[in-house]
Amino acid sequence: MSGITVHRIGREAQPLVIIDNFAPYPDVLRAAAIAAEFGPALHHYPGIRAPLPTSYMPTQQPVIAEVLTDVFGQPGPIDLIDASYSMVTSDPAALSIHQRLPHCDAFAVERIALIHYLSEGDGTAFFRHRSTGFETVDQSRAPIYLGQLDAELRYGSEPPRAYVAGDTPLFERTLLAEARFNRALIYRSYVLHSGAITPDAKLSPDPATGRLTVTAFLSVEKI
Template sequence: MSEPLQVNPLAEVSLRRVGREGHPLLVIDDVLLEPDALVAIAAEAPFSPPTGTYYPGLNAPLPRSYLETLLPVLRPSFERAFAITSDTPLVANGFFALATHRLEDFGPWQKIPHYDQLRPDHLAMVHYLCRGQGGGTAFFRHRTTGFESVTQQRRETYLITVQDELDRVGDKLSGFTGPDTPNFDMTDSVEIRFNRLIVYRSNVLHCALFDGARLEANVHAGRLTANCFFRPR
């Protein structure tokens, strides 16, 4: 039987604000005491292409023990960073993720920043479980609208504007999302580091940075992450 997952009591927690809108970005380094135990679990997990998402690779189920271990310990940091009240129950779900698609496999919407959900009280988390990888996660401002996040009220304006831009300049999207992506300005970024975890609002415009990443279907050599989402019940 594998050892139970444990949170590192000496994990380094930092909080900063992103962009003009000042969205919280929580960064926690060395979050698990034995992160390789989680990688070993991923090595035995049944990865497959996801359905109904734009994720450029493979997903697999996370063990229940992962979120059961993390959430109670991280909850105080969530409350401080995102103004979640202590009596608000949170629903969590997530998956292992391996980015495997090559640039030529990306569609236009996968070459620009995106948001996950429209509600600002929904949170997204990425836990980097890979070594020797380039890239990370970046946050963006859409130049035409000035939006750094997308709410229900902003959604129609944003989607219509971006689709029009893609129709006009989609052929200029010649690389992965990054500081040179047309019509977007990168406002901040977090570098990949093994056993680093980041949390941000799900409606913030963001994207994985794949430049320098090894996009392989191998949990020991590829860009392995644990991706999770939290919402009020």
């Protein structure tokens, strides 16, 4: 698979697939984002989102399906849960506690996350929870992890009002995937991760100058 590299995250060695030159016409996608109407994001995302061109997923699905089969061992039919242009725009001072921590997008093993960078800038970081040692949180681990994290936040100090990009008292960074224009990352949604937003990051809501990405969430049916 040309332009595709596979990395293993931390001790649990979950796959992270990095695909350079992901989309055939990235400048067209960027132009469409500049013309799109963005609105507030849901589900704790610290920024804004806009609809994608309808051709995006059909165009990219063949390479996604190849990766899911060859790397993740998940060759079943792909169900698109959500996909949109996304931009991180929230001021660090306005972040909720959970927006200042690494997170999982879902606890189910069949769920897959994709991020496609349409700008240069900050990448994506992956983490290990120090006290449990968890780098992934599936349905069986969720009660343990959430209970322990709640206790640490309740009886310890709050995380600083900043995006989490590196090591903290509660989390150790295991890998940093750098952002490059037209690079995509594919990983399982239950891996602990965060946008590695640096203190000097441009948080502009303008797609021409801000951190423009496509984020997508997929589910792969078992066969």
